[in-house]
Amino acid sequence: MSIFDQLSGGASRVDGLPAERVCSRKGCRAEAAWQLLWNNPRIHTPERRKIWLACAGHRDWLEEYLKLRGLWRQTLALPGTADPKGGD
Numbered sequence: 001m002s003i004f005d006q007l008s009g010g011a012s013r014v015d016g017l018p019a020e021r022v023c024s025r026k027g028c029r030a031e032a033a034w035q036l037l038w039n040n041p042r043i044h045t046p047e048r049r050k051i052w053l054a055c056a057g058h059r060d061w062l063e064e065y066l067k068l069r070g071l072w073r074q075t076l077a078l079p080g081t082a083d084p085k086g087g088d
Contacts, residue, residue, distance in 0.1 A: 021053060021078065021081075022053065022055075023053055023054055023055040023057075023058050024036075024052040024053050024054060024058075024062065025054065025055070025058040025061065025062060028055060028057075028058055030055035030057065030058075031055060031081070032053035032054055032055055032078055032081070033054070033055060033056050033059075033077065033078055033081045034053065034054040034055075034056070034059045034075055034076070034077060034078055035051050035052070035053055035054075035075070035076050035077075035078050036051065036052045036053075036054055036059075036062055036063060036066060036072065036074075036075050037049040037050070037051055037072075037073045037074040037075070037076065038050050038051075038052065038066045038071040038072050038073055039071065039073060040071055041070070049073060049074075052066075053078065054075075059075070063075060
């Protein structure tokens with residue numbers, strides 16, 4: 001993260017998604033193919049959606065993490081990526 005990212009409140013974004021499209025799983029630098037939409041109903045309005053990106057290998061793990069906490073809302077293919085298999 002650069003000083004400019006810190007000042008702007010986060011990494012650069014394109015179409016509401018992070019400009020750098022890598023998996024959100026800690027330590028993973030693989031190209032993301034999925035977007036996991038979630039929100040925390042205790043602090044977010046019902047229509048608000050936060051986005052985690054997932055590679056094919058971590059999609060299930062990240063989904064399960066969010067589902068167990070009641071935060072997961074929807075999983076969508078990431079626009080502009082090759083057709084990922086096993087979509088919702």
